[in-house]
Amino acid sequence: MTKRPEEVALLAESGKLLAGVFAHLDRLNLIGMSTMEVNDLVDSHIVNELGARPASKGQYGYAYALNASRNNVVCHGVPSATERLQSGDIVNFDITLEKNGYIADSSKTYLIGEVSPAAKRLVQVTYDAMWKGIKTVRPGARLGDVGHAIERHARLNGYSVVREYCGHGIGREMHEPPQVLHWGKPRTGLVLREGMVFTIEPMLNQGGHDVQTEDDGWTVVTRDGQLSAQFEHTVAVTGNGVRVLTLRRDERPAA
Numbered sequence: 634m635t636k637r638p639e640e641v642a643l644l645a646e647s648g649k650l651l652a653g654v655f656a657h658l659d660r661l662n663l664i665g666m667s668t669m670e671v672n673d674l675v676d677s678h679i680v681n682e683l684g685a686r687p688a689s690k691g692q693y694g695y696a697y698a699l700n701a702s703r704n705n706v707v708c709h710g711v712p713s714a715t716e717r718l719q720s721g722d723i724v725n726f727d728i729t730l731e732k733n734g735y736i737a738d739s740s741k742t743y744l745i746g747e748v749s750p751a752a753k754r755l756v757q758v759t760y761d762a763m764w765k766g767i768k769t770v771r772p773g774a775r776l777g778d779v780g781h782a783i784e785r786h787a788r789l790n791g792y793s794v795v796r797e798y799c800g801h802g803i804g805r806e807m808h809e810p811p812q813v814l815h816w817g818k819p820r821t822g823l824v825l826r827e828g829m830v831f832t833i834e835p836m837l838n839q840g841g842h843d844v845q846t847e848d849d850g851w852t853v854v855t856r857d858g859q860l861s862a863q864f865e866h867t868v869a870v871t872g873n874g875v876r877v878l879t880l881r882r883d884e885r886p887a888a
Contacts, residue, residue, distance in 0.1 A: 634802065634810055635828030640735065641869050641878075644804065644830055647737035648867055648878030650683050651730040655741055655881055658726060663718050664746050668701035671726065672712035675699050679730055688729035688736045688807055695851070700727040700740075707795055707836050707844050707853045707861040720746025723756055725863045729807060736807050738832050739879035740865040751839070752860055755792065759837040759862040762786040762794075766815065766833045770868055770875035774825045780817030783835045793842035795861070798853070800832040803867055825870050830878070834865030 636644065657678055663671070676698035679687050687698035702710035702725040703718070710725075718724060727740035742756050765782040787794050800813030811823050815835040840859035847854060855861050867878045 635826055636804060636830050636869070637828070640804065641828065641830065643733050643735040644737060644867070644869065645876070645878045647685070647730055647732040647735050648739070648880075650685055650732055651728060651737045651739050651879050652881045653683070654678060654728055654730065655726075655739065656883075658741075658743075659883070663724075663743060664720055666718055667712075667714050668703070668710070668716050668718065668724070669712040669714040671701065672697050672699050675726075675728060683730070683732070685730050685732040688731040688738075692807055698728065700725070702727070702852075702861070702863065704860055705855045705858050707838070707855060708798055708863060709851045709853050711849055711851050718745045721748055721752075722746075723748060723752050723860065723862060727863070727865065734805055736803055736805070737867045737879050738803055738807065738834075738865060739867060740834060740863055742862045742864060754790075755837065755839055755860055756862045758787065758790045758792060759835060760864045762835050762837060763833055763864040763866065766835065767866065767868055767875060767877065770825060770833075770870055771873065772825055772827050772870060775820055775822045776811060776813055776825070777817040777821035778819050779833060780814040780822075781819045783833075784816040787835070787837050792837040792839065795836040795838060795842050795844055797844055798836060800834045800865075802829070802831045804830060827870050827872050829870040830867065832865055832867050834863060836861055836863040
C-alpha cells in the first residue's frame, strides 16, 4: 500500500506532466467547443507532446482520454461531439496520465464564460473543500479526518457531499487501496503512513447528495437536477505532512 521513494518520484513526474495538461486547457477558449474536441486535444497532447498515455483509455472498457462532466453531471461524463460548451456552464475535466508505468489523476471544474454567482460559489467551495481534506494529511492522521474536514466545510456552506464515489489509492494501477471517503468521523479509519499515495476528489452538490446513472452506463447525474462540482489531486504522505503531486503552477493551497 505504501510506495518506495523512487516510486513516489515517478508518480510525481506523472503528476507534473498532468498539471501541464491542465495548463494547456487553461489557455483554450472553451466556449463553443464540443467536449469531444477537448478530449481529442487532450489525447493528442498527452501522447504526442508528452510521450505519455491517457490512462483512462481502455480502463474498464472506457474509450476516452477524459471525463467531461457538465452542470448537473456529477462524474464520469462521456465526451460528446454534439455537446458544446456554452457561456454559463460549469464543466469538470477529469484526466489520468501514465508515464513510466505510474499513473497520476486530477480534475478541475472550469467556469465557461459568464457564470452565475451561485455556480461560482459552488465551484469555489468545492475547491476549498478539497484543500481542507488535503491539509489534514500527515503521518498518524486517519482517513476519517480527511472526510470529516471535507464534509464539514461543505455543510457549513449549504452543500451536500456525494457518497457513492470516493478517492482511491493510485500507483501502477489507477484504482488501488485504500478508498478515501469524502465524509466521515474524525479519528476513525485507516492510519496514514509515509509513502501512501491516493487521490482526494470531493463532489459537492447544490441540492441533495443522491445521484443516478444514465442509460449509457457511465454518466452520473444529480437526482434533483441541480449543479454539481468536483476537484481532484493526487497526494503523497510525506514524513511530516503531504505533497500534492498534481499541483498546478497557478495554485496555492487554499485556507
